[in-house]
Amino acid sequence: MATAPDLQSLKIDYKRNPMLPWPFQIKRVKRETEDTFTVELQPLDDLKEFSFQPGQFNMVYVHGIGEIPISISGDPTKPHTLVHTTRAVGTVTKAMDKLRRGDILGIRGPYGTPWLVDQANGRDVVFVAGGIGLAPLRPALYEVVAHRERYGKVVLLYGTRTPSDVLFRQELENWRARFDLEIYVTVDRGMSGWRGNVGVVTHLISRAPFDPRNTSAFVCGPEIMMRFTAMELHKRGVDNEHIFISLERNMKCAIGLCGHCQFGSVFVCKDGPVFRYSQIKDMLVKWEV
Amino acid sequence: MEDLKHILAEHPFFSGLSPEHLAIIVGCASNVRIDTGKMVFHEGEEANQFYLIRSGHVSLQLMTPNKGPVTLETLHEGDILGWSWLLPPYEWHFDAKALELTRMIALDGKCLRTKCENDHHLGYELLKRFADIMMKRLESTRLQLLDIYGDRP
Amino acid sequence: MKNYMLEVAELDHLIEILHHRGYTVVGPTIRDSAIVYDEVKNSNDFPRGWTDEQTNGTYRLKHRNDDALFGWTVGPQSWKKFLFPPIQKIFATHKNAKGLDLPNVKKHASQESVPKKYAFFGVRPCELNAIALQDKVFLGGPFIDPFYEHKRTGTIIIAINCGQAGGTCFCVSMKTGPRAVAGFDLALTEVLNEAHHHFLVEVGTDIGADILKDIRCTNATDEDVARAQEISAKTALHMGRSIDTTDLKTMIYQNVDHPRWERTAARCLTCTNCTMVCPTCFCATVEDVTDLAGTQAERIRKWDSCFTLDFSYIHGGSVRASVKSRYRQWMTHKLASWVDQFGSFGCVGCGRCITWCPVGIDITEEARAIRENQS
Numbered sequence: 001m002a003t004a005p006d007l008q009s010l011k012i013d014y015k016r017n018p019m020l021p022w023p024f025q026i027k028r029v030k031r032e033t034e035d036t037f038t039v040e041l042q043p044l045d046d047l048k049e050f051s052f053q054p055g056q057f058n059m060v061y062v063h064g065i066g067e068i069p070i071s072i073s074g075d076p077t078k079p080h081t082l083v084h085t086t087r088a089v090g091t092v093t094k095a096m097d098k099l100r101r102g103d104i105l106g107i108r109g110p111y112g113t114p115w116l117v118d119q120a121n122g123r124d125v126v127f128v129a130g131g132i133g134l135a136p137l138r139p140a141l142y143e144v145v146a147h148r149e150r151y152g153k154v155v156l157l158y159g160t161r162t163p164s165d166v167l168f169r170q171e172l173e174n175w176r177a178r179f180d181l182e183i184y185v186t187v188d189r190g191m192s193g194w195r196g197n198v199g200v201v202t203h204l205i206s207r208a209p210f211d212p213r214n215t216s217a218f219v220c221g222p223e224i225m226m227r228f229t230a231m232e233l234h235k236r237g238v239d240n241e242h243i244f245i246s247l248e249r250n251m252k253c254a255i256g257l258c259g260h261c262q263f264g265s266v267f268v269c270k271d272g273p274v275f276r277y278s279q280i281k282d283m284l285v286k287w288e289v
Numbered sequence: 290m291e292d293l294k295h296i297l298a299e300h301p302f303f304s305g306l307s308p309e310h311l312a313i314i315v316g317c318a319s320n321v322r323i324d325t326g327k328m329v330f331h332e333g334e335e336a337n338q339f340y341l342i343r344s345g346h347v348s349l350q351l352m353t354p355n356k357g358p359v360t361l362e363t364l365h366e367g368d369i370l371g372w373s374w375l376l377p378p379y380e381w382h383f384d385a386k387a388l389e390l391t392r393m394i395a396l397d398g399k400c401l402r403t404k405c406e407n408d409h410h411l412g413y414e415l416l417k418r419f420a421d422i423m424m425k426r427l428e429s430t431r432l433q434l435l436d437i438y439g440d441r442p
Numbered sequence: 443m444k445n446y447m448l449e450v451a452e453l454d455h456l457i458e459i460l461h462h463r464g465y466t467v468v469g470p471t472i473r474d475s476a477i478v479y480d481e482v483k484n485s486n487d488f489p490r491g492w493t494d495e496q497t498n499g500t501y502r503l504k505h506r507n508d509d510a511l512f513g514w515t516v517g518p519q520s521w522k523k524f525l526f527p528p529i530q531k532i533f534a535t536h537k538n539a540k541g542l543d544l545p546n547v548k549k550h551a552s553q554e555s556v557p558k559k560y561a562f563f564g565v566r567p568c569e570l571n572a573i574a575l576q577d578k579v580f581l582g583g584p585f586i587d588p589f590y591e592h593k594r595t596g597t598i599i600i601a602i603n604c605g606q607a608g609g610t611c612f613c614v615s616m617k618t619g620p621r622a623v624a625g626f627d628l629a630l631t632e633v634l635n636e637a638h639h640h641f642l643v644e645v646g647t648d649i650g651a652d653i654l655k656d657i658r659c660t661n662a663t664d665e666d667v668a669r670a671q672e673i674s675a676k677t678a679l680h681m682g683r684s685i686d687t688t689d690l691k692t693m694i695y696q697n698v699d700h701p702r703w704e705r706t707a708a709r710c711l712t713c714t715n716c717t718m719v720c721p722t723c724f725c726a727t728v729e730d731v732t733d734l735a736g737t738q739a740e741r742i743r744k745w746d747s748c749f750t751l752d753f754s755y756i757h758g759g760s761v762r763a764s765v766k767s768r769y770r771q772w773m774t775h776k777l778a779s780w781v782d783q784f785g786s787f788g789c790v791g792c793g794r795c796i797t798w799c800p801v802g803i804d805i806t807e808e809a810r811a812i813r814e815n816q817s
Contacts, residue, residue, distance in 0.1 A: 017588045018585040018586075019532050019588070020544070022544070023542065023543075063537055064535075064537075064730060064731075064732035064736055067730065103542075159438075161436065161438040165438065186363070188432075188433045188437075189433070192358070194360070197363040198360040199429060203429055207366070225438075250754050250756050252727050252728050252746075253728070255585035257580065258728075260746070262748075262775070262779070264779060265778070265783055270583070270584060288762045288766075289761075289771075
């Protein structure tokens with residue numbers, strides 16, 4: 001049974017010192033919501049493009065401030081631009097939020113296991129995103145849409161806090177306009193003027209149009225949301241082997257050497273962050289592991 | 290009637306009921322249609338029905354003094370709407386509004402209450418099913434309460 | 443490989459040859475009432491005539507009634523202080539009007555400073571295993587630590603077999619001693635009696651053989667070899683501690699909720715002594731520091747410990763907030779998860795964590811308490 005792919009195939013240049021960041025220049029900054037923003041980057045020096053697989057992340061360095069893991073949220077079929085979407089909640093992300101076009105960030109990566117989208121060939125695909133979790137899933141959505149004919153039904157269930165927290169609105173509209181994608185958006189709290197769905201994203205699962213016996217599910221969001229989503233998917237009949245989630249832990253090195261990201265015996269940075277639900281579901285409910 | 294019987298028999302909520310009990314339920318059922326933007330019921334009104342949504346969307350709302358109507362949850366095709374008919378004071382605690390043209394099967398709660406008092410087996414079967422709905426709603430509500438997408442998940 | 447006998451007086455010559463070949467010789471010496479590892483000039487720097495008495499939370503140096511140079515076991519330091527230094531600069535950056543100048547990534551760390559080539563003199567068999575374990579961590583994964591690789595490559599290792607067991611030693615249980623079997627260039631066994639003070643020298647590599655070329659030594663006889671092995675056999679019988687490793691990994695995994703964790707947590711101060719003295723612990727953190735103007739910035743890597751509260755911090759809270767969860771994490775990693783991660787236990791039975799714990803928590807006692815009281 002295949003779990004994570006062989007890391008050798010993920011185009012990492014081992015000969016470089018894996019602790020040194022590469023300079024990338026900000027080409028564009030976009031405000032997504034009040035606390036979330038997107039940066040579009042281009043590599044400097046003699047690197048022309050940055051290849052990655054959906055689900056992978058980079059360590060992003062802001063000069064003098066620090067370095068944090070951020071999922072890559074761009075289109076894997078467009079490697080000339082590196083895209084990161086993040087919430088500005090900590091020291092580094094708040095400093096990043098103040099940067100503008102022309103500023104330089106340090107990038108180490110790509111790291112981690114990807115969403116196993118090719119294992120979904122011939123199956124229905126369900127993406128369940130919670131909050132900022134839509135950002136690490138977006139590259140997988142791009143990949144599926146780019147090869148739409150390989151998959152059965154494709155469904156996105158997206159839940160977030162309030163209507164003003166909905167990310168990538170234009171993109172959601174574009175996807176909604178296609179007839180071969182089902183997009184459902186819900187919020188935990190409605191606001192006046194919102195005529196869309198109100199309720200937890202798990203509530204959308206029982207009714208979504210997919211065949212649970214032949215589905216691959218990719219789930220990303222706060223850990224509680226992923227646990228309940230996986231439970232709900234499983235209740236509907238999706239095998240735990242075909243549910244994938246993405247974990248987050250404290251990371252300092254992202255290359256399996258600093259010890260911080262350990263979750264039981266796995267290192268979230270190199271054995272994850274994408275895990276098959278069947279592999280870790282028992283550990284997820286153990287306290288403080 | 291035949292059509293209603295068919296729909297009710299097929300719905301997962303009523304599955305497992307004996308034919309006699311199902312017949313009683315069907316006897317209390319009727320079709321309703323609510324136009325876009327119209328209220329299904331208001332907070333404070335007497336609760337004498339519950340509904341099975343056949344098509345459309347209904348939002349459960351609460352009127353607040355400073356924010357206007359706040360939507361708590363949106364219900365869809367296949368969902369059951371309303372449990373206040375089951376237990377005293379038999380009053381709606383929320384508003385329900387049709388977000389678009391909504392067709393539902395209305396079940397006469399007042400009639401069913403009497404039948405349940407007389408036939409406790411029927412009462413138990415209905416209570417079991419409603420308890421399940423309440424449990425799921427409570428779980429969803431708790432998740433919403435946790436504010437997992439907020440600053441401190 | 444051949445075996446030789448080396449007189450104690452020749453040790454200085456051996457150290458001299460290493461110096462001559464450009465090695466920085468580091469070995470045991472006494473400082474601050476403990477035997478630590480530091481640069482040594484000659485054999486006078488070794489702790490001649492000293493021994494150590496160790497038990498839970500206790501370490502004392504005592505005089506011997508002979509002149510043995512290596513009549514002690516291990517002190518608070520391990521060789522990781524050289525191969526994986528407590529403080530290591532990773533890179534420096536500079537910001538000017540044109541933008542941020544990150545270090546040219548084509549420049550490998552090894553070119554940034556002239557390396558010191560180490561000769562480790564006096565590595566215990568448990569420590570050889572510890573070095574091998576850290577080799578696996580830092581050099582055996584999908585990414586290697588270039589600083590470790592740089593320091594490790596070309597390091598000469600002269601092992602010393604233990605002539606006595608320490609009060610907290612359990613290398614026999616962990617199958618890491620008391621005799622060195624691999625991972626050394628030369629392995630010495632000190633033989634001291636009325637007639638002799640000399641060393642059996644086992645050659646481990648061609649480099650080891652090459653160093654001996656200019657040293658005065660004789661061929662070891664069968665009796666010499668037997669005598670050395672007798673010393674080790676005797677040492678093996680006097681281990682201060684022991685641990686039952688039967689199904690140890692599974693046992694630890696299955697006892698996540700054992701009440702013992704709570705009891706031990708009540709004693710643990712999370713002082714991180716154990717992780718600092720442990721020769722295999724490898725956790726690290728990074729600090730980004732900048733000058734006042736914000737133009738120069740450096741990233742420094744420092745030793746870290748899973749016992750600290752913010753070790754597992756994410757989104758405004760720590761995953762392992764309670765002391766219980768942190769103690770459990772450390773012991774589970776050492777005796778269970780390490781096996782799944784790297785193919786063997788992470789503990790070499792050196793006993794340092796027992797000796798240097800201020801409240802005397804004993805990993806062997808903890809394992810026993812869990813094993814004997816499983817639900």
